[in-house]
Amino acid sequence: xxxxALLVRTDSITRHLETVFLFTKNDxxxxxxxxxxxxxxxxxxxxxxxxxxAALWIWFHLLQFNIANQIQDPEEDRKNKxxxxxxxxxxxxxxxxxxxxxxxxxxxxxSLWYGTQALLASTxxxxxxxxxxxxxxxxxxxxxxxxxxxxxGCLEVGGTVAxxxxxxxxxxxxxxxxxxxxxxxxxxxxxxxxxxxEGDRLTGRRTLPTIFPKAARxxxxxxxxxxxxxxxxxxxxxxxxxxxxxxYGAFVGxxxxxxxxxxxxxxxCKFYSLWYSLGHLLPGYWRFFYGV
Numbered sequence: 001x002x003x004x005a006l007l008v009r010t011d012s013i014t015r016h017l018e019t020v021f022l023f024t025k026n027d028x029x030x031x032x033x034x035x036x037x038x039x040x041x042x043x044x045x046x047x048x049x050x051x052x053x054a055a056l057w058i059w060f061h062l063l064q065f066n067i068a069n070q071i072q073d074p075e076e077d078r079k080n081k082x083x084x085x086x087x088x089x090x091x092x093x094x095x096x097x098x099x100x101x102x103x104x105x106x107x108x109x110x111s112l113w114y115g116t117q118a119l120l121a122s123t124x125x126x127x128x129x130x131x132x133x134x135x136x137x138x139x140x141x142x143x144x145x146x147x148x149x150x151x152x153g154c155l156e157v158g159g160t161v162a163x164x165x166x167x168x169x170x171x172x173x174x175x176x177x178x179x180x181x182x183x184x185x186x187x188x189x190x191x192x193x194x195x196x197x198e199g200d201r202l203t204g205r206r207t208l209p210t211i212f213p214k215a216a217r218x219x220x221x222x223x224x225x226x227x228x229x230x231x232x233x234x235x236x237x238x239x240x241x242x243x244x245x246x247x248y249g250a251f252v253g254x255x256x257x258x259x260x261x262x263x264x265x266x267x268x269c270k271f272y273s274l275w276y277s278l279g280h281l282l283p284g285y286w287r288f289f290y291g292v
Contacts, residue, residue, distance in 0.1 A: 039159035041284030149186030
């Protein structure tokens with residue numbers, strides 16, 4: 001009897017943990033891994049053992065944002081993303097909404113442990129999460145890009161602080177890395193919108209691919225290799241690595257112009273995520289060869 005009750009209890013806990021994980025599953029590759037790589041590269045003091053601190057801080061804030069986002073239009077998710085926890089019937093909208101607001105103080109308390117900069121990043125992140133979701137800042141292409149880039153920058157700041165010894169601060173090189181990464185993301189993140197273009201048109205969501213379909217694709221072909229070259233120059237990357245990074249960026253950007261099916265856009269988005277992750281390594285290169 002006891003063993004059976006324990007088994008049921010364990011299954012219930014496992015199911016709840018899986019539900020929580022599913023809120024962030026789609027962002028593991030596109031956000032959690034790249035930002036964790038960035039945090040380790042941009043941190044003033046390298047300490048690989050702090051990687052889990054950065055990943056934990058980033059993941060908790062991703063969870064806060066994703067729950068807030070996924071309770072906004074569950075009916076759309078039932079059509080386009082039925083595996084998400086709410087449309088899959090794993091959790092109700094009301095329970096998810098309660099969880100969404102609980103995550104705000106949880107993230108703030110977690111950030112308090114890492115110091116002032118992490119707490120500030122968490123506070124700004126919470127405010128912009130409300131703007132993006134509850135105030136529908138995601139409905140316009142330009143504001144969506146800007147808000148997403150700033151939110152991403154908050155993750156980078158908090159992750160970088162968490163990856164450093166406790167109560168550390170981001171130095172000038174780290175601040176430059178965040179500024180460059182956020183700007184590059186703001187001008188290229190619509191790479192992630194092409195695969196959802198048809199669904200966004202049906203729901204009336206205005207993204208750059210729905211407003212300027214051709215221009216948005218050509219901006220990929222120009223913007224990604226230009227950013228590859230610019231970032232390489234700023235972080236003083238060697239000639240061979242710079243050439244490889246620019247060539248790969250040109251390959252990724254050209255794909256968006258040459259192949260425009262949903263399947264091709266999904267694949268191009270994966271190549272873009274890899275390009276962006278590689279870009280996150282550049283501050284670490286500079287710190288290793290030129291940092292004090």
